[in-house]
Amino acid sequence: MIYSMAVSCLSIAVALHLSVVFGLLCVPPSEGAITQLPPNTASQVLPCKFWNSTMLDCSARNLSSVPAELLPIATAVDLSANDIAQLTEHDFTNLPRLRYLNLSINVLLTIGNNTFRNLVTLQTLDLSQNNIESLNSNAFAGLLELEYLDLSKNSIISVPAEVFRDLGNLRQLSLFYNSMSVLPSDAFVPLRKVHTLDLSLNLLDLTDQ
Numbered sequence: 001m002i003y004s005m006a007v008s009c010l011s012i013a014v015a016l017h018l019s020v021v022f023g024l025l026c027v028p029p030s031e032g033a034i035t036q037l038p039p040n041t042a043s044q045v046l047p048c049k050f051w052n053s054t055m056l057d058c059s060a061r062n063l064s065s066v067p068a069e070l071l072p073i074a075t076a077v078d079l080s081a082n083d084i085a086q087l088t089e090h091d092f093t094n095l096p097r098l099r100y101l102n103l104s105i106n107v108l109l110t111i112g113n114n115t116f117r118n119l120v121t122l123q124t125l126d127l128s129q130n131n132i133e134s135l136n137s138n139a140f141a142g143l144l145e146l147e148y149l150d151l152s153k154n155s156i157i158s159v160p161a162e163v164f165r166d167l168g169n170l171r172q173l174s175l176f177y178n179s180m181s182v183l184p185s186d187a188f189v190p191l192r193k194v195h196t197l198d199l200s201l202n203l204l205d206l207t208d209q
Contacts, residue, residue, distance in 0.1 A: 054097070058082070066091040076100035080126070083107055089114045097121060104128040104150070111135050117142030124148040128174070131155055137162050145169055152176035152198070159183065165190045177201040 048058035048067060055076040058067060063082040070077060072094050084106040092098070098119050108130040116122065116139075123145055132154040140146070146167055152174040161184035164170070170191050181203040188197065 070095055072096055074098055078102045079106070081105040085109065087112065087115045089117060092116060093118050095119060100124045102126045104130070106130050108132050111139040113138035114141050115139060119143060120145065122146055126150045128152045133157060135159055135163050139163055141166055143167060147171045150174045151178070155179050159187055161187055164188065168192055170194050172196040174198040175202065180204055
């Protein structure tokens, strides 16, 4: 299969893995930085805990779903290293300030339509190291402020032609280490600001005709 890149402004980083970049926005401060929680909310965030009042750490808690009540003051939520297999659009309805969301190292199989549509301030989304095989065409609908998207180390076979249409502010996209053999010719057209696109370790033939 010969695939000709349609967007001249894209720079394909063949050997670059973006996991370090995606972690930069949510480096936890020193332990003990948990400060005051809003009144009557302690039970809502268990088994998670706060760092610096607005950064919620729910990583490695054996969670099988997103906690029912994530506090609206949160600007960063780490749900990595759990057993979450499914996401719904109702999981993230009350997070108007969220800028960073880490869902890496879970067992997600797909990303459904409108899952993140309420996260209008989100800038970084890490979905790496799951079992994702497919993305619905509206999987990233509403993520108008997103700048970093990590889909590396999944099992994605292909992406819908319009899946990135709302990501006009995206700067970095990693599809490293998936199972894609073909891509729609216009899949990356909406990504006007992307400067790093990693498609390495897929089954694509990027040879120009």
